[in-house]
Amino acid sequence: MSLFLGIDAGSSYIKVVWLSGNGDIAKMELFPTTAGYEDAVSRMLEGVSSSVVTGYCRRRISRLFGIKSISEIKAHALGAYRLCPDARFVIDVGGQDSKVIRLNGDGAFSDFVMNDRCAAGTGRFLEVVSQRLGVSVDRLSELAERCRKPATISSMCVVFAESEIVSLLAQGEPVESIAYAVIDAVATRIASMAKGFGVESKVVFTGGGALCSFLVKRVSEKLGLPIKVPPHPQFAGAIGAALEASLVLSS
Amino acid sequence: MGYEGLYRELDMDVERHQELMDLLFDVYKELFLSRKNRPQGMAYFDGLMAEIHGKRIEELMEIKKQGKPLVGTFCIFVPEEIVVGAGGACYGLCGGAQFSIPDAETHLPRNICPLIKSAYGFKLQRTCPYTQISDVIYGETTCEAKKKTWELLGKLHRVYVMHIPHKKGDVEKDLWRREIEGFMRQVEELRGSPITYEELKKGIEVVNAKRRAMRRLYSLRSANDTVPITGLDALLVNQIAFYDDPERYAAKVNELCDELEERINQGISVFPKDAPRLLVAGTPMAPPNWKLHSVAEEAQAAVVAEEACIGVRYFRDDVDTEGCETVGDLLEALLERYMKIDCACFTPNDERVQHILDMCREKRVDGVIYYTLSFCHTYNVESKKVMDALKAEGIPVLRIETDYSMEDVEQIRTRVEAFVESLR
Numbered sequence: 001m002s003l004f005l006g007i008d009a010g011s012s013y014i015k016v017v018w019l020s021g022n023g024d025i026a027k028m029e030l031f032p033t034t035a036g037y038e039d040a041v042s043r044m045l046e047g048v049s050s051s052v053v054t055g056y057c058r059r060r061i062s063r064l065f066g067i068k069s070i071s072e073i074k075a076h077a078l079g080a081y082r083l084c085p086d087a088r089f090v091i092d093v094g095g096q097d098s099k100v101i102r103l104n105g106d107g108a109f110s111d112f113v114m115n116d117r118c119a120a121g122t123g124r125f126l127e128v129v130s131q132r133l134g135v136s137v138d139r140l141s142e143l144a145e146r147c148r149k150p151a152t153i154s155s156m157c158v159v160f161a162e163s164e165i166v167s168l169l170a171q172g173e174p175v176e177s178i179a180y181a182v183i184d185a186v187a188t189r190i191a192s193m194a195k196g197f198g199v200e201s202k203v204v205f206t207g208g209g210a211l212c213s214f215l216v217k218r219v220s221e222k223l224g225l226p227i228k229v230p231p232h233p234q235f236a237g238a239i240g241a242a243l244e245a246s247l248v249l250s251s
Numbered sequence: 252m253g254y255e256g257l258y259r260e261l262d263m264d265v266e267r268h269q270e271l272m273d274l275l276f277d278v279y280k281e282l283f284l285s286r287k288n289r290p291q292g293m294a295y296f297d298g299l300m301a302e303i304h305g306k307r308i309e310e311l312m313e314i315k316k317q318g319k320p321l322v323g324t325f326c327i328f329v330p331e332e333i334v335v336g337a338g339g340a341c342y343g344l345c346g347g348a349q350f351s352i353p354d355a356e357t358h359l360p361r362n363i364c365p366l367i368k369s370a371y372g373f374k375l376q377r378t379c380p381y382t383q384i385s386d387v388i389y390g391e392t393t394c395e396a397k398k399k400t401w402e403l404l405g406k407l408h409r410v411y412v413m414h415i416p417h418k419k420g421d422v423e424k425d426l427w428r429r430e431i432e433g434f435m436r437q438v439e440e441l442r443g444s445p446i447t448y449e450e451l452k453k454g455i456e457v458v459n460a461k462r463r464a465m466r467r468l469y470s471l472r473s474a475n476d477t478v479p480i481t482g483l484d485a486l487l488v489n490q491i492a493f494y495d496d497p498e499r500y501a502a503k504v505n506e507l508c509d510e511l512e513e514r515i516n517q518g519i520s521v522f523p524k525d526a527p528r529l530l531v532a533g534t535p536m537a538p539p540n541w542k543l544h545s546v547a548e549e550a551q552a553a554v555v556a557e558e559a560c561i562g563v564r565y566f567r568d569d570v571d572t573e574g575c576e577t578v579g580d581l582l583e584a585l586l587e588r589y590m591k592i593d594c595a596c597f598t599p600n601d602e603r604v605q606h607i608l609d610m611c612r613e614k615r616v617d618g619v620i621y622y623t624l625s626f627c628h629t630y631n632v633e634s635k636k637v638m639d640a641l642k643a644e645g646i647p648v649l650r651i652e653t654d655y656s657m658e659d660v661e662q663i664r665t666r667v668e669a670f671v672e673s674l675r
Contacts, residue, residue, distance in 0.1 A: 072669070073665070097665075
């Protein structure tokens with residue numbers, strides 16, 4: 001039986017998806033991008049019919065193992081198409097960048113916009129803040145949901161926002177209010193990028209950021225649009241890469 | 252490499268300069284010398300690059316010793332024809348490297364464009380022989396950050412400033428006429444004798460010939476589906492125009508073009524036939540700023556033109572000397588030519604948008620990358636007008652804002668690769 005491997009070697013995590021010959025997801029794995037990740041990847045390449053890599057570390061893996069690489073944009077477009085075929089826009093919030101992609105309706109994309117080189121509006125921002133609040137990033141969302149009196153942070157630079165958070169803590173603001181402020185700030189950033197890009201309907205939210213349900217909710221409210229989150233949104237890029245791997249072999 | 256004596260004579264920091272050269276040549280080897288299928292004619296430009304802080308500086312020293320003026324600039328508005336006519340040399344100063352920026356930021360705000368910071372940093376470090384050897388550095392008023400930096404630079408080196416107008420009406424034309432006249436007087440003063448009609452005319456002809464050669468290269472890059480030279484190599488040739496002796500340079504560019512014509516006839520392309528063709532529009536890329544071209548071409552897209560000051564804006568228009576009988580006529584011809592420059596420092600600047608649309612058609616490009624240096628407000632703001640016009644014509648465009656540091660290369664690569672994928 002043929003197996004197609006998709007690797008999304010991101011800045012925070014490496015996501016790997018195995019697609020079986022009939023297109024079903026056979027297996028998924030996720031591990032942090034830390035030194036020596038190449039060995040783990042090398043083991044996963046065993047026994048697969050073809051593989052494609054995407055994500056921040058794609059060039060290194062592509063060169064090391066001689067496999068095809070595609071951009072994250074293409075991978076997320078393909079992945080989102082597979083997860084929600086009728087989607088027209090993808091909002092993807094990853095570890096170190098966030099992007100909005102316009103889909104053609106056939107798995108390809110026509111345009112995209114990206115926030116990069118700055119952790120504002122990315123998963124990294126949420127991670128840094130969680131650390132400062134002494135909670136895991138998974139809990140941030142539920143804390144924010146419980147907020148009764150929202151605080152605000154005005155700085156979107158992680159470094160400055162961190163010091164704003166310290167001063168909020170010093171003023172005795174409850175953790176829930178700060179969690180709300182932080183997620184709301186990220187949501188504002190993403191929503192303004194999406195609005196400027198012309199997002200108007202059929203939006204799907206992918207990437208690790210989609211796991212933060214309060215973030216999705218706030219973005220949806222700010223855009224005034226319903227947003228779908230597929231199951232396993234953080235694997236969308238890897239699924240796209242695996243689909244590309246199946247195409248590589250068939251062509 | 253045997254130029255230490257010269258560097259000491261120019262009051263340079265020899266050790267730091269060596270550090271810079273080591274860095275530069277590592278990058279150069281990787282980006283240029285290790286590439287295959289380059290035209291043989293590039294050997295001259297590789298050689299010039301290798302000696303850019305060596306033999307070429309010796310040549311400038313010769314000119315200096317003959318009492319001819321050496322004028323360093325940062326802008327294509329400075330009418331080099333006048334300096335060339337006076338037998339001197341007019342060249343671009345170092346301003347394209349991250350290397351000098353941390354030093355510059357000890358004096359300058361961080362949020363001004365990297366070109367200015369880099370240039371100023373080179374003076375502080377005393378690591379650019381072009382800066383050091385200049386009789387005078389000619390600044391201009393294209394933007395706020397530049398014009399205020401010249402005041403600081405003026406404490407470290409002899410600096411004159413040309414007032415570049417920001418509109419193109421009659422009032423501004425009068426101003427620019429006076430500026431050109433003033434520039435000529437300064438050059439005459441440096442040399443110690445007036446510039447004659449014949450000299451000025453010769454200067455114009457030399458620079459016109461250089462521009463013609465550059466236009467020839469420009470058209471051969473996209474003559475048909477055969478792309479005979481990479482955008483990166485062509486960019487390098489365009490960059491070297493600001494350093495080399497203009498007559499020798501024009502001859503070498505023409506030799507390269509002969510070879511490129513031959514390559515086109517034989518169908519020798521440096522890209523596959525279906526490779527997307529890109530136009531890069533925006534701020535200039537001073538050497539060693541090869542970041543965007545290398546990323547784009549590693550993604551298998553061919554950069555076939557640069558709409559930039561180091562690019563078409565420099566060589567699009569010649570000075571028309573037809574009917575010019577006096578020095579005054581020639582200066583008027585210079586005025587006309589320089590007022591055609593479609594720099595984003597002008598308002599409005601609609602002809603630039605039209606030029607870009609025309610270039611897209613003429614070069615049959617598949618997409619445009621709008622390239623802007625961080626904090627270059629004029630080109631940055633103007634990007635919206637350009638991008639709207641391109642979108643209205645159905646021409647895909649990607650906007651990249653960056654500086655000279657290499658830390659965002661992978662982020663840029665993601666965007667450029669995705670853009671190229673969308674063009675296939």
